Amino acid sequence: MKEIKLFSPATVANVSCGFDVLGFCLDPIGDEMVIRKSKQLGVRIIKIVGQELPLETKKNVAGVAAEALLSEIDSEYGFEIEIYKHIKAGSGIGSSAASSAGAVFGINALLGFPFTAKELIRFAMKGEELASGAAHADNVSPALLGGFTLVRCGETPDIIQLPCPNNLHAVIIHPEIELKTADARSVLKKTIPLEKAITQWGNLAAFISALYTSDYELISRSLKDVIIEPNRSALIPYFDNIKEAAINAGALGSGISGSGPSIFALTNGEVTAEKTRDEMVKILQSAKIEHSSYVSKINMQGIQILEQR
Amino acid sequence: MKEIKLFSPATVANVSCGFDVLGFCLDPIGDEMVIRKSKQLGVRIIKIVGQELPLETKKNVAGVAAEALLSEIDSEYGFEIEIYKHIKAGSGIGSSAASSAGAVFGINALLGFPFTAKELIRFAMKGEELASGAAHADNVSPALLGGFTLVRCGETPDIIQLPCPNNLHAVIIHPEIELKTADARSVLKKTIPLEKAITQWGNLAAFISALYTSDYELISRSLKDVIIEPNRSALIPYFDNIKEAAINAGALGSGISGSGPSIFALTNGEVTAEKTRDEMVKILQSAKIEHSSYVSKINMQGIQILEQR
Numbered sequence: 059m060k061e062i063k064l065f066s067p068a069t070v071a072n073v074s075c076g077f078d079v080l081g082f083c084l085d086p087i088g089d090e091m092v093i094r095k096s097k098q099l100g101v102r103i104i105k106i107v108g109q110e111l112p113l114e115t116k117k118n119v120a121g122v123a124a125e126a127l128l129s130e131i132d133s134e135y136g137f138e139i140e141i142y143k144h145i146k147a148g149s150g151i152g153s154s155a156a157s158s159a160g161a162v163f164g165i166n167a168l169l170g171f172p173f174t175a176k177e178l179i180r181f182a183m184k185g186e187e188l189a190s191g192a193a194h195a196d197n198v199s200p201a202l203l204g205g206f207t208l209v210r211c212g213e214t215p216d217i218i219q220l221p222c223p224n225n226l227h228a229v230i231i232h233p234e235i236e237l238k239t240a241d242a243r244s245v246l247k248k249t250i251p252l253e254k255a256i257t258q259w260g261n262l263a264a265f266i267s268a269l270y271t272s273d274y275e276l277i278s279r280s281l282k283d284v285i286i287e288p289n290r291s292a293l294i295p296y297f298d299n300i301k302e303a304a305i306n307a308g309a310l311g312s313g314i315s316g317s318g319p320s321i322f323a324l325t326n327g328e329v330t331a332e333k334t335r336d337e338m339v340k341i342l343q344s345a346k347i348e349h350s351s352y353v354s355k356i357n358m359q360g361i362q363i364l365e366q367r
Numbered sequence: 368m369k370e371i372k373l374f375s376p377a378t379v380a381n382v383s384c385g386f387d388v389l390g391f392c393l394d395p396i397g398d399e400m401v402i403r404k405s406k407q408l409g410v411r412i413i414k415i416v417g418q419e420l421p422l423e424t425k426k427n428v429a430g431v432a433a434e435a436l437l438s439e440i441d442s443e444y445g446f447e448i449e450i451y452k453h454i455k456a457g458s459g460i461g462s463s464a465a466s467s468a469g470a471v472f473g474i475n476a477l478l479g480f481p482f483t484a485k486e487l488i489r490f491a492m493k494g495e496e497l498a499s500g501a502a503h504a505d506n507v508s509p510a511l512l513g514g515f516t517l518v519r520c521g522e523t524p525d526i527i528q529l530p531c532p533n534n535l536h537a538v539i540i541h542p543e544i545e546l547k548t549a550d551a552r553s554v555l556k557k558t559i560p561l562e563k564a565i566t567q568w569g570n571l572a573a574f575i576s577a578l579y580t581s582d583y584e585l586i587s588r589s590l591k592d593v594i595i596e597p598n599r600s601a602l603i604p605y606f607d608n609i610k611e612a613a614i615n616a617g618a619l620g621s622g623i624s625g626s627g628p629s630i631f632a633l634t635n636g637e638v639t640a641e642k643t644r645d646e647m648v649k650i651l652q653s654a655k656i657e658h659s660s661y662v663s664k665i666n667m668q669g670i671q672i673l674e675q676r
Contacts, residue, residue, distance in 0.1 A: 079569040210573040211566045216588060218576050249558040252594075257520045259568035260388040263575045264519040267527050270579040279525060285561075 061094035063365040066160030069152035071196040074283040074313035075261040083200035083357040090142040093164030108143035119185030120161035126184040150320035155197030158185025204360035223272035227331035234348040242317035281311030307337040370403035372674040375469030378461035380505040383592040383622035384570040392509040392666040399451040402473030404444040417452035428494030429470035435493040459629035464506030467494025513669035532581035536640035543657040551626035590620030616646040
């Protein structure tokens with residue numbers, strides 16, 4: 059194989075009760091990337107379409123992630139990367155993670171899969187470190203593994219793949235406002251009340267159980283964030299109204315995707331997802347805020363190979 | 368049925384990463400209770416053997432729990448309760464929960480099971496409220512339902528029954544020192560660092576997943592408490608040594624049972640459990656601290672009917 063073209067999906071991190079540890083993979087939106095072997099060693103980003111991002115390898119998340127992989131293996135080739143961005147940077151659905159994960163997935167494939175998908179996570183995290191200053195794994199893990207993933211904090215991240223009810227669907231609403239991850243992080247409090255933490259971890263534990271038992275009602279009862287959302291949602295105009303519209307439309311729950319401004323909802327089934335999307339979008343239409351929206355199955359595969367030659 | 372004799376088991380709450388939400392049920396230790404219908408309405412505790420506890424209904428956890436149940440149903444009978452205590456009060460393995468849960472279970476059985484086991488939890492919690500000032504469900508739930516249970520905090524507690532790997536065993540070591548729940552609670556900090564909370568809920572989420580997948584290694588990696596144990600363990604002499612002995616003997620993990628002073632360990636299999644118990648006990652023997660110890664399967668049934676007539 060000389061060249062690979064792949065689809066690297068958007069992802070939702072945090073997922074209300076699962077701040078910093080939970081994430082899931084989306085289906086209809088993602089970046090396309092072409093990665094090919096080159097005689098020239100090292101990594102070169104030769105083309106970025108759809109977004110203004112640095113071509114310089116060490117300043118590009120895909121470049122940094124790719125170099126991290128190559129630092130652990132002898133390769134007789136170098137690699138050229140073309141990135142066709144469809145996920146907007148700063149939208150809160152894992153734009154940098156898609157590029158980082160796609161780069162390491164593609165190079166790994168071209169090298170004959172020396173690393174497992176789980177092993178690729180630590181390389182992709184280097185891209186996340188460049189993007190946000192923190193080498194978090196909660197977007198790159200679902201991008202690389204598909205489905206729902208849990209990141210247990212440890213010296214090295216411990217990634218657990220979770221099951222997912224068949225009929226679970228996600229709605230994503232992206233209001234086109236600028237919300238920097240740094241600002242979204244600055245509203246976080248460094249200490250939190252123990253009582254709220256107990257509520258949060260009870261909800262997260264229940265949500266995990268509900269994924270295993272396909273208990274949609276328990277998903278609904280537990281998909282709550284009493285710690286981050288109350289502070290962070292103030293940065294997203296009409297958040298409360300949009301969330302309320304989602305719940306009224308029959309969504310199981312709704313919250314901030316990643317660090318925002320995108321808002322996600324989970325539903326039982328596609329019909330409810332479409333209805334939920336319509337009702338959420340209406341709020342932004344009334345407020346005359348530009349936006350995009352998606353209805354998605356949970357993508358159980360993660361990154362997908364489109365072409366190889 | 369006029370009279371029922373039952374075994375009401377000891378339970379372990381908190382379980383390291385699951386502070387205030389997780390609990391499981393033990394097998395070899397518990398109270399026996401005899402409950403019989405009487406012509407005289409109301410609840411009378413007529414006998415308590417093995418412990419100095421108040422016979423007055425409103426001052427006894429079993430009495431209070433029983434009255435809570437009877438306040439929601441018309442009964443043409445009253446009930447007499449005899450309690451044969453084998454679980455020491457203040458030992459940290461759910462002594463008050465066993466009495467509260469046993470009382471409501473027995474009366475419910477004598478009335479022809481008008482309530483489900485889950486519905487009984489809220490009555491038993493009234494006993495817990497009398498015992499500790501907080502109507503917590505984390506011991507009464509596994510006593511009534513068996514196995515591992517999760518309490519999601521809400522306006523009414525939302526109890527989730529969890530699966531359990533077949534070969535999971537528990538070791539309980541009870542050093543006979545006095546440790547009041549109030550003292551154990553006073554060392555808790557009202558606020559905690561967000562970063563530690565994230566570690567804790569990642570561990571709890573992983574632990575729940577591990578129960579579903581029978582992943583003993585993940586149980587071991589996630590059975591950690593970075594929030595409560597560091598403060599509370601100082602109240603239990605030789606805690607660190609006992610825990611270390613458990614881990615060295617092959618236990619999956621070890622922590623404080625409930626609010627202590629009992630210490631639990633979980634193991635894969637009975638042989639390791641016995642070895643773990645031996646090594647943990649050696650520390651207390653060297654320190655000349657009186658103690659009792661148990662090796663237990665996870666009791667998947669909960670309260671057991673011994674006789675009825």
